[in-house]
Amino acid sequence: MTDTLLAYDLGTGGNKASVYDAEGSLAASAFVPYDTQYPHADWHEQRPDAWWQSVIQSTRQLLADEAVDSRSIRCIAISGHSLGCVPVDASGRLLRDATPIWSDKRPAEQAARFFQQIDPAAWYRRTGNGFPAPHYTVFKILWYRDHEPELFGRLHKILGTKDYINYRLTGRMATDDSYASGSGVYDLLDGDYADELLAAAELPRPLLPEIVPATEILGPLTAEAAEALGLPAGIPVACGGVDNSCMALGAKSIAEGRSYASLGSSMWIAVSSARPLLDEAARPYVFAHVIPGMFTSAIGMFSAGSSLRWVRDQLCVNLTVKARFDGRDPYEVMTELAERSPPGARKLLFNPSLAGGSSLDPSPHLRGAFWNLDLGHTQADLIRAALEGIALNARLMLDALRQLGEVGQELVVVGGGSRSRLWRQILTDALEITVLKTNVGQDAGSLGAAAVAAVACGLWPDFRRIDQVHRLESTVRPDPARVAVYRQLLPLFDEARASQARLSERLAELPI
Numbered sequence: 197m198t199d200t201l202l203a204y205d206l207g208t209g210g211n212k213a214s215v216y217d218a219e220g221s222l223a224a225s226a227f228v229p230y231d232t233q234y235p236h237a238d239w240h241e242q243r244p245d246a247w248w249q250s251v252i253q254s255t256r257q258l259l260a261d262e263a264v265d266s267r268s269i270r271c272i273a274i275s276g277h278s279l280g281c282v283p284v285d286a287s288g289r290l291l292r293d294a295t296p297i298w299s300d301k302r303p304a305e306q307a308a309r310f311f312q313q314i315d316p317a318a319w320y321r322r323t324g325n326g327f328p329a330p331h332y333t334v335f336k337i338l339w340y341r342d343h344e345p346e347l348f349g350r351l352h353k354i355l356g357t358k359d360y361i362n363y364r365l366t367g368r369m370a371t372d373d374s375y376a377s378g379s380g381v382y383d384l385l386d387g388d389y390a391d392e393l394l395a396a397a398e399l400p401r402p403l404l405p406e407i408v409p410a411t412e413i414l415g416p417l418t419a420e421a422a423e424a425l426g427l428p429a430g431i432p433v434a435c436g437g438v439d440n441s442c443m444a445l446g447a448k449s450i451a452e453g454r455s456y457a458s459l460g461s462s463m464w465i466a467v468s469s470a471r472p473l474l475d476e477a478a479r480p481y482v483f484a485h486v487i488p489g490m491f492t493s494a495i496g497m498f499s500a501g502s503s504l505r506w507v508r509d510q511l512c513v514n515l516t517v518k519a520r521f522d523g524r525d526p527y528e529v530m531t532e533l534a535e536r537s538p539p540g541a542r543k544l545l546f547n548p549s550l551a552g553g554s555s556l557d558p559s560p561h562l563r564g565a566f567w568n569l570d571l572g573h574t575q576a577d578l579i580r581a582a583l584e585g586i587a588l589n590a591r592l593m594l595d596a597l598r599q600l601g602e603v604g605q606e607l608v609v610v611g612g613g614s615r616s617r618l619w620r621q622i623l624t625d626a627l628e629i630t631v632l633k634t635n636v637g638q639d640a641g642s643l644g645a646a647a648v649a650a651v652a653c654g655l656w657p658d659f660r661r662i663d664q665v666h667r668l669e670s671t672v673r674p675d676p677a678r679v680a681v682y683r684q685l686l687p688l689f690d691e692a693r694a695s696q697a698r699l700s701e702r703l704a705e706l707p708i
Contacts, residue, residue: 276358324482459613464496
């Protein structure tokens with residue numbers, strides 16, 4: 197019987213359960229979605245019980261696959277979406293049916309009060325927490341204290357997303373360094389919660405879970421969890437890591453200067469290094485890597501694939517209908533049409549900030565735009581301009597990272613957008629970097645969790661085995677003629693972005 201590994205990728209949109217063999221090859225996977233609720237402005241909540249049910253359902257779907265033998269599973273590990281804030285009491289019971297997720301930013305007041313005592317720049321340099329501060333866990337805890345005192349009075353522990361599922365699997369409450377580094381009170385260089393930051397927040401250290409290595413075995417799968425999942429009891433469960441760090445591992449970003457791009461609904465470029473890449477202007481967001489002694493530093497945009505989806509839904513309904521009729525993916529039809537437009541899309545530019553400005557942008561109020569549109573532009577130009585706008589924004593992100601540390605000459609691209617040959621070509625020309633696509637594709641987070649499980653149970657001696665898992669499928673190198681076009685467009689794109697930010701600021705102030 198061949199040894200296998202069970203990995204859970206607990207994402208924002210749902211949970212993917214995957215089984216890998218001992219060599220790191222994917223045997224089978226199953227995805228079960230769950231919803232996000234938006235009860236008030238800036239509130240983004242999910243139900244932890246929905247996560248647990250998705251884990252149960254996806255596991256049982258896996259077990260129905262002939263390629264999966266539950267008796268062969270040697271270890272389980274989870275990659276979980278970041279900045280979760282799950283309150284439980286001393287008996288492990290949930291104190292809130294729905295809890296804030298990473299994109300929730302309700303505690304603006306609590307963050308402002310904290311920074312009356314702690315210098316914001318010093319806090320960023322210490323924690324690497326480059327998102328807007330209200331996203332981070334510590335401020336969500338303070339929101340509980342201010343707005344739900346009865347809950348806070350019963351509070352025993354705050355758990356992250358994957359840490360709550362680990363508790364349901366093993367009965368143990370713990371986290372790892374990668375997840376703890378998004379708490380808002382974790383010192384990156386000391387590798388522990390910072391007492392000074394906890395004191396400024398007036399929070400006792402025991403409210404936060406103990407920190408252990410990502411590869412530490414938290415315990416065996418309990419009989420109760422095993423029965424729910426349909427698995428044998430006693431399977432070792434490793435602590436796992438935050439999604440950013442598991443994805444870095446799965447994208448083979450495991451050595452100094454290695455980088456990858458995640459091209460999905462949002463996009464980020466991340467670099468792994470032995471020191472965090474910090475800059476108060478660009479504000480890369482940094483997580484401790486699941487690999488001890490390393491960090492993954494990233495700059496992102498909030499809407500990459502989601503901007504292209506907007507173009508699809510609002511401007512390409514005819515292509516969506518055609519794709520449905522032909523039994524094809526609408527994005528394939530769109531990119532085929534976009535290839536009829538020349539590089540530069542006939543001088544049409546697109547700003548992909550449809551979800552607002554990120555840390556690198558001039559303003560959080562920045563919104564999207566087509567610039568220089570005229571009566572001669574076609575649907576093909578609109579689509580190509582959208583692809584190029586995302587790539588030009590990514591170039592600004594990569595340049596900011598290059599100013600802070602070593603970045604290799606190759607970029608592994610993962611996520612749904614990596615499937616598009618045209619988009620990979622536009623990226624390599626705009627970024628002036630060789631773009632690699634491997635067999636891993638959309639499974640980088642799952643593979644990272646499986647690799648954690650493999651090292652945790654001794655199937656792999658270390659993480660270097662991850663390089664052998666990747667099989668190169670495509671290498672795209674910059675084309676000098678297209679590079680020259682994007683070099684001309686980049687400063688104009690940056691100038692238009694700054695101008696758009698000023699306009700967006702003024703529009704945000706209008707009482708309409």
